[in-house]
Amino acid sequence: MSITIIVPGSLKDLLGGSDQVTCEGKTIGECIADLDYKFSGFKSRVLDEKGEINSSFMIFLDGQNLRILDGLATSVKDGDEVNIIPFAAGG
Amino acid sequence: MIIDRPDSHFIFVMHPSVLMGKKYTLYEGKELTNGEVLQYWGKWIVLGEKSWLDELARKLDQYVEDQVIPCIKYDRKPPENLGLTEAVMMVYCDKRKSEEIWQILQQHGVKIKAWVTERETMEMWLPGGPLLEQWITSMNLGEEEARFNREDAAARLGYIFNHPDEIFSAWEQ
Numbered sequence: 001m002s003i004t005i006i007v008p009g010s011l012k013d014l015l016g017g018s019d020q021v022t023c024e025g026k027t028i029g030e031c032i033a034d035l036d037y038k039f040s041g042f043k044s045r046v047l048d049e050k051g052e053i054n055s056s057f058m059i060f061l062d063g064q065n066l067r068i069l070d071g072l073a074t075s076v077k078d079g080d081e082v083n084i085i086p087f088a089a090g091g
Numbered sequence: 092m093i094i095d096r097p098d099s100h101f102i103f104v105m106h107p108s109v110l111m112g113k114k115y116t117l118y119e120g121k122e123l124t125n126g127e128v129l130q131y132w133g134k135w136i137v138l139g140e141k142s143w144l145d146e147l148a149r150k151l152d153q154y155v156e157d158q159v160i161p162c163i164k165y166d167r168k169p170p171e172n173l174g175l176t177e178a179v180m181m182v183y184c185d186k187r188k189s190e191e192i193w194q195i196l197q198q199h200g201v202k203i204k205a206w207v208t209e210r211e212t213m214e215m216w217l218p219g220g221p222l223l224e225q226w227i228t229s230m231n232l233g234e235e236e237a238r239f240n241r242e243d244a245a246a247r248l249g250y251i252f253n254h255p256d257e258i259f260s261a262w263e264q
Contacts, residue, residue, distance in 0.1 A: 008203055058205065060205045063193065063206045065205075089205075
């Protein structure tokens with residue numbers, strides 16, 4: 001189950017300097033856990049203290065905001081692409 | 092056509108008819124109401140260096156001229172007061188046409204696939220919304236100016252939410 005994570009240049013530091021990496025998981029939450037294993041501190045930056053998506057970011061699966069899907073419980077399948085952008089870019 | 096007025100923070104790509112007063116919030120040639128804009132209107136978000144966005148705008152201009160893409164706007168410089176270090180381009184369209192527009196963007200090298208509805212954006216700019224409050228803080232506005240800006244946002248955006256059957260009109264930016 002390989003999921004591709006893509007971020008804009010300004011968020012490359014989240015992924016160790018890359019703008020595109022792959023990860024494993026059956027849900028977005030599992031993907032974030034896998035990314036945290038690969039990139040220390042990833043989870044604490046992307047999620048808030050309640051374990052929800054940090055208000056500084058928007059996360060999209062196939063273009064759709066996770067907030068209107070099932071959040072971190074949203075299922076992903078092999079080959080899916082997930083995008084993370086700064087929240088303010090949506091305004 | 093690309094409209095690049097130095098006194099505006101934004102650079103626009105619009106069909107010439109929009110400058111003559113025609114609406115760009117259309118679906119199948121019909122002008123959308125406020126309610127339809129809240130239901131269907133939105134944009135693909137593209138982030139990048141200003142020079143790359145300039146080049147992309149020149150390529151997309153033909154699609155705007157052909158009225159395939161309704162409207163595009165992008166930052167003249169990164170809006171650092173909102174915490175952004177890259178410029179943002181917004182490629183506006185109706186949700187029902189959004190996949191068609193996405194295919195065009197992808198053909199021209201856009202990788203990030205992020206659809207944001209106009210309703211979400213308006214909610215961010217309502218009083219108490221994260222972007223309006225962040226903007227007020229970043230501009231270091233006094234209490235009176237902050238109150239004026241909150242009331243102005245509430246009036247402009249509230250009108251759209253409260254008059255769903257009226258034809259949508261965008262405001263000057």
